[in-house]
Amino acid sequence: MRDYEKYIRYRTFPSPWCPGCGIGVTLKAIATAFAELDLDPDDIVAVSGIGCSGRMPTFFNTNTLHTTHGRALTFATGIKLARPDKNVIVISGDGDSSAIGGNHLIHAARRNIGIKMILINNGIYGMTGGQVSPLTPQKFVTETTPFGNIEPKFNIADLLMGAGATFVARETVNRMKPLKDVIKKSFLHKGFSVVEVISNCHVNLGRRNKMKDPISMTKWIAGRTVTKTQYDKMTPEEQDHKYPVGLIHENTSRLEYSELYYKHIVPAAQEAAKKGPGGAAFAAQKNTITYRGSK
Amino acid sequence: MEDTKKKNRKVLQGNIIVAEAAIAAGCDFFAGYPITPSSEVAQHMSKELPKRGYDFIQMEDEIASLGACIGASLAGKKVLTATSGPGFSLMQEHLGMGVMAEIPLVIVNVMRGGPSTGLPTKPAQADIMQARWGTHGDHPIIVLYPAFSNELFCETIRAFNLAEKFWTPVIILLDEVTAKAHEDIELPDTKDLEIYNGKTKEIKDLNIYDRNIGENPPRVDFFQGYPIHIDGLEHDAHGWPSSDPENADKMQKLRMQKIYHFLDEIIKFNEYYMEDAEIMVFSFGVSARAALPAVEEARELGIKAGLFQALTIWPFPKRELRERFKKIKKVLVVELNMGQIKYEMERVASDDVEKKSLLRANGIPFTPKEILEKIKEF
Ligand SMILES: Cc1ncc(C[n+]2csc(CCOP(=O)(O)OP(=O)(O)O)c2C)c(N)n1
Numbered sequence: 183m184r185d186y187e188k189y190i191r192y193r194t195f196p197s198p199w200c201p202g203c204g205i206g207v208t209l210k211a212i213a214t215a216f217a218e219l220d221l222d223p224d225d226i227v228a229v230s231g232i233g234c235s236g237r238m239p240t241f242f243n244t245n246t247l248h249t250t251h252g253r254a255l256t257f258a259t260g261i262k263l264a265r266p267d268k269n270v271i272v273i274s275g276d277g278d279s280s281a282i283g284g285n286h287l288i289h290a291a292r293r294n295i296g297i298k299m300i301l302i303n304n305g306i307y308g309m310t311g312g313q314v315s316p317l318t319p320q321k322f323v324t325e326t327t328p329f330g331n332i333e334p335k336f337n338i339a340d341l342l343m344g345a346g347a348t349f350v351a352r353e354t355v356n357r358m359k360p361l362k363d364v365i366k367k368s369f370l371h372k373g374f375s376v377v378e379v380i381s382n383c384h385v386n387l388g389r390r391n392k393m394k395d396p397i398s399m400t401k402w403i404a405g406r407t408v409t410k411t412q413y414d415k416m417t418p419e420e421q422d423h424k425y426p427v428g429l430i431h432e433n434t435s436r437l438e439y440s441e442l443y444y445k446h447i448v449p450a451a452q453e454a455a456k457k458g459p460g461g462a463a464f465a466a467q468k469n470t471i472t473y474r475g476s477k
Numbered sequence: 478m479e480d481t482k483k484k485n486r487k488v489l490q491g492n493i494i495v496a497e498a499a500i501a502a503g504c505d506f507f508a509g510y511p512i513t514p515s516s517e518v519a520q521h522m523s524k525e526l527p528k529r530g531y532d533f534i535q536m537e538d539e540i541a542s543l544g545a546c547i548g549a550s551l552a553g554k555k556v557l558t559a560t561s562g563p564g565f566s567l568m569q570e571h572l573g574m575g576v577m578a579e580i581p582l583v584i585v586n587v588m589r590g591g592p593s594t595g596l597p598t599k600p601a602q603a604d605i606m607q608a609r610w611g612t613h614g615d616h617p618i619i620v621l622y623p624a625f626s627n628e629l630f631c632e633t634i635r636a637f638n639l640a641e642k643f644w645t646p647v648i649i650l651l652d653e654v655t656a657k658a659h660e661d662i663e664l665p666d667t668k669d670l671e672i673y674n675g676k677t678k679e680i681k682d683l684n685i686y687d688r689n690i691g692e693n694p695p696r697v698d699f700f701q702g703y704p705i706h707i708d709g710l711e712h713d714a715h716g717w718p719s720s721d722p723e724n725a726d727k728m729q730k731l732r733m734q735k736i737y738h739f740l741d742e743i744i745k746f747n748e749y750y751m752e753d754a755e756i757m758v759f760s761f762g763v764s765a766r767a768a769l770p771a772v773e774e775a776r777e778l779g780i781k782a783g784l785f786q787a788l789t790i791w792p793f794p795k796r797e798l799r800e801r802f803k804k805i806k807k808v809l810v811v812e813l814n815m816g817q818i819k820y821e822m823e824r825v826a827s828d829d830v831e832k833k834s835l836l837r838a839n840g841i842p843f844t845p846k847e848i849l850e851k852i853k854e855f
Binding site: 191193194223224225226227229237239240243244245246247248249250253256257258259260261263264265268285286289443444447448450451452454455464 | 506508524526527528530532533534536537538540541542543544545546547548549550551552553554556570571574699700701702703704705706707708709710715717718
């Protein structure tokens with residue numbers, strides 16, 4: 183058994199993914215990162231919304247939670263606040279995270295709550311059969327943009343940085359080792375982290391855009407992959423067609439949300455209670471307060 | 478004697494009574510989004526929970542609030558959220574998730590006039606059917622509806638106990654009037670409260686949803702030494718997704734029967750002047766509070782009226798009512814909406830029972846006098 187296999191729930195296979203889909207590569211990268219960090223499977227909870235990518239947690243032999251479309255971050259926020267000592271991972275698709283779940287995404291970034299998000303960007307709604315997503319490149323033909331997509335896509339990294347995210351990275355399914363390394367690095371970050379994984383959906387995006395097999399789609403991704411240094415030298419028009427990879431932004435100076443809550447709000451509320459009506463009684467009973475979920 | 482008994486006597490706002498009761502029941506997590514007329518619940522929790530080392534968070538909307546509650550419940554917490562009509566509408570998808578994954582949680586919905594933004598500061602018993610059928614799919618649901626200040630406290634405790642006992646979301650409906658009014662209440666001593674904690678920490682095996690009809694799932698929470706999977710998809714005994722028709726059939730029945738087997742324990746109501754009543758006034762919440770003096774005045778006039786005040790609205794007290802309709806042949810439904818329970822009553826009461834209703838949805842609660850006039854029409 184390889185190290186990462188400890189984190190795989192073989193009983194739940196086969197997976198629903200098409201042959202050649204990049205989600206499987208991402209699954210292995212995440213499991214390998216778990217193994218290299220030697221995490222206890224029961225100290226991990228992997229949460230997801232709905233979509234092909236949302237099915238991934240089912241295959242992790244950790245605690246796993248498959249929720250509603252776009253809302254995984256909200257469930258994860260409750261878990262992280264309740265149990266700040268645990269590793270809370272969110273797996274999300276591009277539609278899941280940037281369309282229906284866009285509001286939760288920016289607020290998780292703003293709060294800097296210590297959730298580790300893996301955002302699998304295949305540029306399309308895979309599970310529902312290939313409709314346009316907010317991350318579909320312009321001009322692409324999809325089931326709901328039969329004459330080409332006229333909407334510009336989000337630059338998800340810029341969006342996240344604008345919202346206050348403290349760890350933003352991007353990799354592609356073509357680059358297994360850097361992908362695994364950056365995911366591992368993100369797991370060690372204390373605040374909110376997002377690793378955007380550029381993935382291939384040759385079945386629902388490629389097929390309608392002259393890239394009907396995994397090879398042609400991964401080649402297309404490779405052609406758009408640049409380093410951040412290369413990217414920074416480009417004009418905005420050139421940048422629009424490229425995916426800069428690697429660590430894009432990291433800020434370790436901001437405290438993580440649940441840490442702030444327990445270090446600032448809880449003592450402040452206790453101080454106020456001691457000064458308020460019945461304060462002496464509160465101060466006397468404080469020691470007897472029991473915690474239901476151990477912290 | 479009198480004075481020592483009164484030491485727990487306070488004047489508190491209805492929303493605060495509910496919040497205090499939740500804390501007494503052991504609630505240690507609140508996530509919510511402000512909305513009139515429920516915001517005081519969140520405000521009170523934001524002061525009271527952190528001082529006990531517990532969690533409070535204001536989320537970005539009501540969908541997120543209920544999501545956070547479910548997540549926290551799965552991480553071992555006893556959770557509460559509070560909202561009103563528009564927010565309750567947003568919560569419906571996650572209410573279904575709570576039913577499907579069998580998550581103990583309590584939602585307070587302080588109702589206001591609708592539809593849409595409606596009459597934000599006016600009372601309405603508008604969400605009786607939303608509470609029953611708001612989320613998609615077939616599902617059982619427990620909905621409690623306290624009216625008097627002491628009931629606000631006791632029914633909130635009961636809501637948490639039922640949630641833990643039956644592994645289900647429980648909804649508390651409140652009226653804008655009772656939630657906002659400051660009322661006299663004698664708070665029970667916390668020592669005297671019966672608090673039920675239903676979560677198990679003992680893991681038998683992987684079959685976290687396997688049980689006999691009428692039983693609860695032997696599920697544990699996350700981080701109990703045994704990684705589990707929880708899903709909003711229909712799932713098998715392990716919790717893994719399954720679209721097998723036989724399994725779906727079985728799981729539907731298990732979710733229904735764990736509640737419908739225990740109606741005696743869940744259904745609660747108050748009866749006033751019902752022993753020899755010839756006319757039954759059926760009401761709940763603020764309307765029941767106006768109906769009580771109306772029934773008393775009718776009695777003074779020699780009309781044999783009685784009040785059946787439902788404290789559990791769903792499941793509907795069908796059996797209890799049918800029992801009473803063997804003798805009583807006149808029923809008046811009083812509700813501050815356009816007839817949501819009236820239709821239920823038409824289903825429950827046989828044709829030989831004469832049915833009348835007093836209905837409106839303009840933001841003005843009924844007066845006892847209006848109800849008395851309607852009683853006189855029989
Ligand atoms: C509230 C709601 N709306 C719509 C859907 C239907 N739906 C399921 S998956 C999906 C899109 C998934 O696309 P994406 O998030 O990009 O993930 P992918 O399948 O490509 O991995 C949609 C629209 C749903 N399940 N729930």
